Amino acid sequence: MKPSEIEDLKKGGVVKLKEKDMFSVWVKAICNNMDSLKLRRVAEIAEKFGRGTILFTTRQLPIIPFVHLDNIGLVKEELKKIELTLDRCGARVRNVDVCYDSNICKYAILDPISLGEKLDYFWKQDPGGFKIKISIVGCPKQCTSPRTLGDIGFVANQRNTIKGYDAYLGGKLGLEPFIGIKMAELLDENECINFVKNYCKLIKTEGIEGERSADLIKRVGVNAVKKAVNFNLKEEFNVDNTKCTIKTSEEMLDTLILRIRATNGEVGSLQAKKIAEVAEKYGLGFVHFGLRGSPEIPGVKADFFDAAKGELEMSGISIIDSGVDNLQSCFGSYCTNGIFDVQKLLKKVEKLSYEVGLNNNNIKISASGCPNSCGISFLSDIGYVGVVDPEIIEEKCNGCCICVKACRVKAINIVDNLAKIDKDKCKNCDQCVKSCPFDSIIERLKGIAILVGGTGPHFKDDIDYSSEVKLAEKLIDFIDETQVLRITENIFNLIKEKNRNVSGIIDEIGMQKFKEFVLGEI
Amino acid sequence: MEEIKIDQKIDLRGVKCPLNYVKAKLKLEELKIGEFLEAFLDDGEPILNVPRSIKEDGHKILNIEKVEDYYKVIIKKG
Numbered sequence: 001m002k003p004s005e006i007e008d009l010k011k012g013g014v015v016k017l018k019e020k021d022m023f024s025v026w027v028k029a030i031c032n033n034m035d036s037l038k039l040r041r042v043a044e045i046a047e048k049f050g051r052g053t054i055l056f057t058t059r060q061l062p063i064i065p066f067v068h069l070d071n072i073g074l075v076k077e078e079l080k081k082i083e084l085t086l087d088r089c090g091a092r093v094r095n096v097d098v099c100y101d102s103n104i105c106k107y108a109i110l111d112p113i114s115l116g117e118k119l120d121y122f123w124k125q126d127p128g129g130f131k132i133k134i135s136i137v138g139c140p141k142q143c144t145s146p147r148t149l150g151d152i153g154f155v156a157n158q159r160n161t162i163k164g165y166d167a168y169l170g171g172k173l174g175l176e177p178f179i180g181i182k183m184a185e186l187l188d189e190n191e192c193i194n195f196v197k198n199y200c201k202l203i204k205t206e207g208i209e210g211e212r213s214a215d216l217i218k219r220v221g222v223n224a225v226k227k228a229v230n231f232n233l234k235e236e237f238n239v240d241n242t243k244c245t246i247k248t249s250e251e252m253l254d255t256l257i258l259r260i261r262a263t264n265g266e267v268g269s270l271q272a273k274k275i276a277e278v279a280e281k282y283g284l285g286f287v288h289f290g291l292r293g294s295p296e297i298p299g300v301k302a303d304f305f306d307a308a309k310g311e312l313e314m315s316g317i318s319i320i321d322s323g324v325d326n327l328q329s330c331f332g333s334y335c336t337n338g339i340f341d342v343q344k345l346l347k348k349v350e351k352l353s354y355e356v357g358l359n360n361n362n363i364k365i366s367a368s369g370c371p372n373s374c375g376i377s378f379l380s381d382i383g384y385v386g387v388v389d390p391e392i393i394e395e396k397c398n399g400c401c402i403c404v405k406a407c408r409v410k411a412i413n414i415v416d417n418l419a420k421i422d423k424d425k426c427k428n429c430d431q432c433v434k435s436c437p438f439d440s441i442i443e444r445l446k447g448i449a450i451l452v453g454g455t456g457p458h459f460k461d462d463i464d465y466s467s468e469v470k471l472a473e474k475l476i477d478f479i480d481e482t483q484v485l486r487i488t489e490n491i492f493n494l495i496k497e498k499n500r501n502v503s504g505i506i507d508e509i510g511m512q513k514f515k516e517f518v519l520g521e522i
Numbered sequence: 523m524e525e526i527k528i529d530q531k532i533d534l535r536g537v538k539c540p541l542n543y544v545k546a547k548l549k550l551e552e553l554k555i556g557e558f559l560e561a562f563l564d565d566g567e568p569i570l571n572v573p574r575s576i577k578e579d580g581h582k583i584l585n586i587e588k589v590e591d592y593y594k595v596i597i598k599k600g
Contacts, residue, residue, distance in 0.1 A: 016540055020579060069544065090539065090567075209566060336578070400586045406570050437573045437583030437595075 012128075013086025014072055017065060017334045024055070024065040024331070025075050028087040031098045031116040031244035032060040035286045036276035041082045043269035043276070049075050054272050056265040056293040057330065058149060058376055060097050061087055062272075065334055091210065093126035093200070097135040097150070099143045100288070103252045104298045108138035109163055110156040113244055115189050121239035122196055130203050131212060134196065135171070141458045144291055145379060147171050147180040147469050148456060151213035152199055154192055162186050167195050169225060170214040173373035175408055175427040178214035179469050183226050184233070191233040198229045252284070256305055258297040259320040260312070263350055264329045264343045265293030274315040282308040291457055292364070292376075294326040324353050324363040330374030338369030339386025339430055340448055345481060346384075349488055356492040362501055364456070371429045378471045379456025381502035382491055384484060387428035387477050389445035392419050396440030406435035428477075448484050449477035452491070452514070453503040470503055473511070476519060490518040526584065526596060529557040535592050539567050543575045546597075550581060553599045558584070561595045569593045 013026045027042055034042070039062070046054050046064045049071045055063040067075055076086060087095045098116035102108035115136050122134070135150030137143055139157075146153025146168060153168040164186030171180035184195060199213070202225070207216055217225050260267070260275060267275070275295055279287050284299035300308050309319055320326055327350050332342025346367050353365075367384040368375030377383020399417035411425035412432060419441070421432070428449075433441045454472030476487070491502065494517060498505050506514050532549045534542040546561055553559060563569045573583050573595055580600040587594045 014540065016543070016575060018578075336575075398585075401588075402569065402573065402586060405565075435570055435574050437577060437586055 012088035012090050012092055015089050016336060017331070018336050018338065019066070019334070021069045022066050023069060023072060024063050024334070025050075025067050025072065026059065026087040026089060027062045027064065027079060028085050028095055029061040029289060030120060030242055031096070031113050032289045033113075033244055033286050034062065034289070036280045038082050038084060039276040039279075039287050040273050041078075042084070043272040045075055045078050046272075047269045049078075052269040054267050054269065055331065056262060056267065056289050056295060057374060058291055058293070058328070059087070059095065060144070060289040060291060061095060062289070065331070088123070088126075090128075091131045092128045093123050093130075093132045094134070095123060096120055097133070097144045097146075097291070099137050100257070100298060101138065104255070104257065105138060107141055108156070109158050110138055110165065112136040112138040112154075112156065115154065115165070115192055117242050117244050118189060118193055118239050119196055120242040121193075122200060124242070126200075129209075130207055131210075132200065132203070133171075136165070142469070143457045145171075145376075145457045145469070148173060148177065148379060148471075149291075149376075150180065152196055153180045154187075157186065159186065164188055165192050167192065167229075169199065169229065170212075170217045172212050172214050173376065173378050175371055175373075175429055176214075177373070177378050177471055178217075179471070180213075181217065181222055183229055187233065190237060193237050193239060194231075194233045194235055195229055197237060198231050198233075202228045252299050255299045255301050257288075258283075258300050258305075258308060258312075259290060259326070260295045260297070261318045261320050261323075261326055262294045263327045264332065264346050266343070267295060271315055271317050274312065274317060278308050278311055281311075290326075292326040292328040292366075294320065320361055322359055323350070323361070324358055324365055325361050328364070328366040328375060328380070330368050330370075330372075332367070332369045332375075335369055335374075337372060337430065337434070339388055339446060340369060340481075342367045342369045342375065342384070342386070345448070345484065348481075348485060349382075349384075352485060352489055353492060356489060356496065358492045358496055360495065360499070362458075363495060364454075371427050376456065377451045377454070379454045379469070380472060381452065381454065381495070382488060383451035383454060383472050385449045385451060386430075387447055387449045388430040388433060388443045389423075389428060389478065390421060390426070390430070390433050390441050391444040392421060393440045393442060394418055396438050398438060398440075400437065402435050402437060403432040403441060406431045445478050447478035447480060450475045450479070450484065450487060453506045455501070455503045475515065486520075487518055490520065494518060526558055528560045528596070529553060531560045531562075533562045534568065534572070535562050535564050537564075537568070539571050540575075542568050543572050546572055546576060547579065550576070550579075550597065550599055555599050557599050559597045559599065561597060562589075563593045563595055565591060565593065569595075573597075 098112040101111040135146035154165040167184040168180030282304040288296040364380040366380040451472035582598040
């Protein structure tokens with residue numbers, strides 16, 4: 001590996017995987033869209049330098065897993081040939097997440113793609129230092145979930161005759177989830193740009209290392225943050241516009257968006273090529289990457305639906321028109337943080353959903369290998385999370401403090417040169433165990449937690465639809481896969497019987513009764 | 523603790539993740555099994571991520587010592 005190649009790693013977009021010398025490469029997709037030509041090329045790169053798989057996560061862009069360290073430079077060169085770059089990870093401004101404009105989506109009040117193109121300026125200008133996720137939606141259905149997944153979230157809204165974006169700050173999941181707080185109402189695009197500019201300036205001058213907008217709000221207070229981000233919003237601020245590869249035309253009315261089933265966000269390279277082809281043939285020549293890890297083909301005329309579906313099915317690709325919504329996850333067993341085999345569990349859960357005969361696209365199921373919540377369990381009807389109960393082996397601990405730093409909820413203190421864990425504060429994320437250089441913290445207990453009743457993004461006309469975000473609550477933890485599947489089957493049967501989402505069922509019968517019904521005897 | 527004679531040193535202060543890990547890894551490749559590398563790492567992400575990744579690659583962390591605003595880490599090649 002050449003020094004020039006390792007220099008590339010500095011800029012981010014490359015994440016180490018559990019397997020030795022293996023990395024995932026994140027490909028930037030402006031406004032979460034990619035034209036068919038480029039997607040096909042990304043699939044070829046995944047075949048040549050990866051293992052022929054592309055991953056889609058809540059980051060809403062293609063990720064190529066299993067690229068060997070020695071090949072990262074080559075992958076970057078190949079991407080450059082088709083004018084693609086790597087996205088960023090870590091403490092940086094992230095790729096802006098959007099949904100669709102009003103030409104494609106009938107619910108859209110404004111054109112989030114237009115705002116997304118402008119806000120890409122902050123991605124381009126970012127010198128690094130803080131993780132800033134920006135998420136935009138065109139209507140209050142909140143398909144990109146800006147209030148929980150965006151440090152800065154914009155939700156298009158309309159009051160009387162005025163249309164604009166309501167601006168939120170503070171959204172995040174992770175160990176300490178936070179629902180974004182409204183900081184401004186009905187902003188126009190220029191005001192949104194100034195809002196982001198103000199926030200970036202605020203966090204860079206007032207922020208403490210590693211701080212997210214939620215942390216900043218908790219530390220300095222809502223009012224102080226509100227005042228700072230609302231400063232001089234009317235100021236003329238020109239940003240050089242990035243152009244999203246989207247083609248709009250008036251023909252798009254009465255068209256469909258085909259959502260592709262990609263369990264665990266995994267799509268094989270051959271399938272990705274087919275999706276690209278169908279998008280060219282029947283759609284608009286580009287593919288959109290949705291929040292729940294499913295690629296989407298927008299702009300398919302209703303008359304072509306059967307032909308498009310048929311062609312996809314010939315290549316083993318199904319669209320989400322039966323069963324539950326796309327089963328969404330993090331990197332799971334590929335990730336250095338993964339506590340259990342997420343992919344394996346979700347495949348079994350999917351099979352179970354068909355066996356039970358659950359046919360409700362609004363039911364959302366997610367899994368996250370650890371409590372960092374890259375799988376959006378908090379926003380799903382049913383969510384699975386890997387958990388670990390750590391224990392210190394005092395004879396091995398040398399009081400080096402690495403675990404104290406690794407613990408993100410400050411649950412570890414050093415007393416008499418030995419680490420002590422405050423179990424009331426511990427979020428069971430396993431970081432202390434993994435970070436200890438001397439193996440002096442062990443996993444006393446390891447298992448899966450089930451969360452229930454979260455409501456987040458809405459993709460369809462859900463009978464229990466509400467624009468309010470509700471985080472899922474913990475049902476049970478530290479159970480094994482067999483117990484998980486048994487409880488899941490009970491929940492599936494209840495959903496089928498009541499024909500509503502889990503949040504609605506809990507509202508109807510109460511959490512206590514829900515627990516009694518689904519847990520039975522453990 | 524066993525007798526430690528440092529065979530190689532690498533100063534990774536000011537080098538960001540994951541580049542610091544990659545540089546440490548390349549340095550370790552120059553060593554023979556059982557030899558010792560001393561690495562200087564910044565506080566924050568580097569001291570959290572680099573020893574962990576090195577450990578996962580099968581090497582052993584023998585000591586971590588805080589010196590002023592950085593860390594001195596002793597690694598035994600595995």
